[in-house]
Amino acid sequence: MAGIALTRLEKVYDNGFRAVKGIDLTIRDKEFMVLVGPSGCGKTTTLRMIAGLEEVTSGEIRIGDRLVNDVEPKDRDIAMVFQNYALYPHMTVYENMAYGLKLRKVPKAEIEKKVQAAAKLLTLTEQLGKRPKQLSGGQRQRVALGRAIVREPQVFLFDEPLSNLDAKLRADMRYELKTLQQRLKTTMVYVTHDQIEAMTLGDRITVMSNGEIQQVAAPTEIYDFPKNRFVAGFIGTPVMNFLDGSLRKADGWSFVPDGGTAIALATPHTAALDAHLGRQVCLGLRPEHLSNTTYVPAAAGATVLAAQVRLIELMGDHQYVYLRYGSGDGTLTMKCDAHHRVSVGDTIQIALTTARAHVFDGIGEFAQNLTLQRHESAVQH
Numbered sequence: 001m002a003g004i005a006l007t008r009l010e011k012v013y014d015n016g017f018r019a020v021k022g023i024d025l026t027i028r029d030k031e032f033m034v035l036v037g038p039s040g041c042g043k044t045t046t047l048r049m050i051a052g053l054e055e056v057t058s059g060e061i062r063i064g065d066r067l068v069n070d071v072e073p074k075d076r077d078i079a080m081v082f083q084n085y086a087l088y089p090h091m092t093v094y095e096n097m098a099y100g101l102k103l104r105k106v107p108k109a110e111i112e113k114k115v116q117a118a119a120k121l122l123t124l125t126e127q128l129g130k131r132p133k134q135l136s137g138g139q140r141q142r143v144a145l146g147r148a149i150v151r152e153p154q155v156f157l158f159d160e161p162l163s164n165l166d167a168k169l170r171a172d173m174r175y176e177l178k179t180l181q182q183r184l185k186t187t188m189v190y191v192t193h194d195q196i197e198a199m200t201l202g203d204r205i206t207v208m209s210n211g212e213i214q215q216v217a218a219p220t221e222i223y224d225f226p227k228n229r230f231v232a233g234f235i236g237t238p239v240m241n242f243l244d245g246s247l248r249k250a251d252g253w254s255f256v257p258d259g260g261t262a263i264a265l266a267t268p269h270t271a272a273l274d275a276h277l278g279r280q281v282c283l284g285l286r287p288e289h290l291s292n293t294t295y296v297p298a299a300a301g302a303t304v305l306a307a308q309v310r311l312i313e314l315m316g317d318h319q320y321v322y323l324r325y326g327s328g329d330g331t332l333t334m335k336c337d338a339h340h341r342v343s344v345g346d347t348i349q350i351a352l353t354t355a356r357a358h359v360f361d362g363i364g365e366f367a368q369n370l371t372l373q374r375h376e377s378a379v380q381h
């Protein structure tokens, strides 16, 4: 068992492109770490460097106590499962799973034991005699996992292993992967650009953008306390509402959206906020912190504003309501109970719950969260 430590890890490709920009990251022993971020942010490059499939430009990679920069991939004691795993079509499930061990000259009886155990874990025992084309997509995916498991590596690396599966299978496999990790208790690094996978699978999540790490934290912490506007906007569905405007202090704190009326802020006063009085900032409010006053009475002191319904997306038990407010082209998204009936074109009164709002120190993509200080003191570390 082993953790992984990346120190000032850098990758510059031959064409001069800096794909990974000196990142520092510690993945704990037995941790399920998810690397998430938009396409092209350097997730696969990072994973391939850990696996030894991509040369490190500078910096260090340690697996356990061992510096592995110059260790061959096969000697790193890791197993990698890719999105496009290829099973050998002419081999049975058993042979596919046994193949890697056979190459390593593991005795037959031991191979038998390991394959049977992995098959049991992945509920593939009934399928061992079949060939890949006789299996469903999810079963094939499990065989690819089984092939990695039988090697009993110190570390598993996954690169979007579920992205070829349909929604139902993805959900099933997510569940199985999580269960698997709980049983195997092996360090896992899992790359995805799917934030639901990130939230559900990760013990911690590393959010990347443009070859840099934006935040490393447990899923709920990332969601509740995003460090900057990028993380706030990347994690959460629908996306957090962002309003540009400025801060004002008179009868308590308020945020004045550009061209709109003041929104009272229930966020306590912090020195960081004080320093931004009168300056351009951005207010972030999650869709679930908006409510329709027809169905949910507004809390005392909450700002209520009129908004017009433009579009409704029903999601089963809840719905997303896209709204226009104010005189300009301001838009807001509200997440609410599907039984709170509204129709497109209705003007409704929306209450804003600002106790959990975020104030960012500007309108740029990486503007810092000024309300974090308050949040952080509330988190038990």
Ligand SMILES: Nc1ncnc2c1ncn2[C@@H]1O[C@H](COP(=O)(O)OP(=O)(O)OP(=O)(O)O)[C@@H](O)[C@H]1O
Residues within 6 Å of the ligand: 013, 014, 015, 017, 019, 037, 038, 039, 040, 041, 042, 043, 044, 045, 046, 193
């Ligand atoms: N061999 C290469 N030569 C030059 N640039 C490369 C090479 N491989 C990848 N890149 C670039 O490096 C950046 C990071 O690529 P990487 O594959 O790590 O992204 P990713 O985060 O895994 O994205 P995705 O979610 O699309 O898989 C991208 O801009 C990509 O175009």
Ligand SMILES: [Mg+2]
Residues within 6 Å of the ligand: 043, 044, 045
């Ligand atoms: Mg990738």
